[in-house]
Amino acid sequence: MIDEKYLLSAIAKGDTSAFKILYDHYYPIVHRFASQLVPSKSMAQDVVQDVMIVVWEKGRELHRVENIESYIKSIAKRKVIDLIRRDIRFKKYEQHRSCAEVELSEALIATIYLKETNEHLNNGIALLPKQQQLVYRMCHQQYLKYEEVAAKLGISKGTVHKHMKLALKFLRDYLRKYVILSMIMDVIWNL
Known part of the structure; x- marks a missing residue:
């Protein structure tokens, strides 16, 4: 048995050897208590360390404590709650960051594909006969x-329609080849 009143009084005066005795005595008690509340040993050790730091920092107030074990366990409960809240916030942050990275990479990929598709479309337009090209652009x-x-252009509406029909067919076929080539390249890159 330890004389708690004497230890608390000595710790209140800054006696480190008294604090060491208290620490050695209560470490296993607080560790067992924290281990029941947190999922890992390392988290329980963190709780014990945090509790003991609070006890040392509250040194001058310790002379008012009637039951040191209850006092330490109440600090441990608060530290466990803080640790769990911090862990939840970290997990939410990681999940949010991960989702944001996926969204960013998906948006980046979509932007790259759009840019490439526009380049291929412009290349296809350049291959159209001049009249079809002009009608398409307009x-x-x-x-x-x-x-x-x-x-x-001084032509009939039917001629415009015919040029558009031919231009769109050519561009669809031209871009379809690009899409098939793009899918083949994706498969090759992912092998």
Whole structure:
């Protein structure tokens, strides 16, 4: 048995040897108590260390403590709660960060594919016969209606429609080859 009142009084005066006696006596008690509340030994050790630091820092107030074991266990409970809250916040942060990284990488991949697709589309447009190219650009890039394109080029609306139909078929086939090639390259890169 240890004389708790004497130890608490000595610790209140800054006596490190008294604190060591208290520490050695209560370490296994607090560790067992914390081990029942936290999932790992290392977390229990962290709780004990935090509790003992609080006890040392509260030194001058310890002379008012009636039951040191209850006092230490109440500190341990608060430290366990703090540790669990911190662990939950960290896990939420990690989960959020992981989701954000996935979203960022997906957005980056989508941006890269969009840029590549636009490049391939522009290459395909450049391969169209001049009249089809002109009609396509006016309809899809300048957002003109078939009637407006027909009036500007001095051709019939039916001719505009025919040029657009041929241009779109060519571009679909051209981009389909690109998509198939892209999928093949993805498979090869992931081997």
